Amino acid sequence: MNEKMEFAERLRSAMLAAGYPDRPAVLEREFNSRYWGRSVTFQAVSRWLGGKSIPSQDKLQVIAQWLKVEPQALRFGDRAVSAIREQRAQWEDPRFYREREAIDAFLALPAEQRKVVRDVIRAFAKAGDGASPGKDDKKTR
Template sequence: MNEKTEFAQRLRKAMLAAGYPDRPAVLEREFNSRYWGRSVTFQAVSRWLGGKSIPSQDKLQVIAQWLKVEPQALRFGDQAVSAIREQRAKWQDPGFYQEREAIDAFLALPVEQRKVVREVIMAFARAGEVDEPSGKDGRKTR
């Protein structure tokens, strides 16, 4: 299944969960009543529901707000949202406090100093790659 088809399934499911029939006429009416930009056509929303296209990000935001779902979940699925939450949870771990503090300090530096620090970090990263043992095919093992 491709991403457009998967998006269409998520959109239909979200419409039904919000109490709306998953029909193009309903989507067109509800979307256009909330969107401040140029109205979308029946054909455009039919393509969204039919798995032929995916709306642009600004339109996706309006749909998500209307249907009370996260835009990321609507666009990419619940698995993507879960992966983002996991990464955020790791970052919020108190064990990373010193790293977060160092990154905040880095971001507060002037551009030229950030460039120097970035080059030092990249040099350490490259040196670390050289020290790692390689597999039979010459690729690094992790």
């Protein structure tokens, strides 16, 4: 199944779970009553529900807010959201506090100093891999 069809299934399920019929007329009415941009047509929402297109991010956020689902889950599915949460939990692990602190300090540096630090890190990484620094340096900058 393709990405657009999977999105359509998630959209239909979210509408039904929120107590709305999964019909284009309902989606058109409810979406347009909440969206401050240019109204969408019946044909556009039919394409969303039919698995032929996916709304832009601003429209997706309005739909997600209306249906009380996470925009990422609506767009990409629960597996993608779970993977993001796992990575975030790993990053927030207290064992990595010093690394997060170092990265925050790195990001606060001026651009020239960040370049020097990146070069030092690359040199350490290459030394750890047993590779010698040399001609590949220019490709990674």
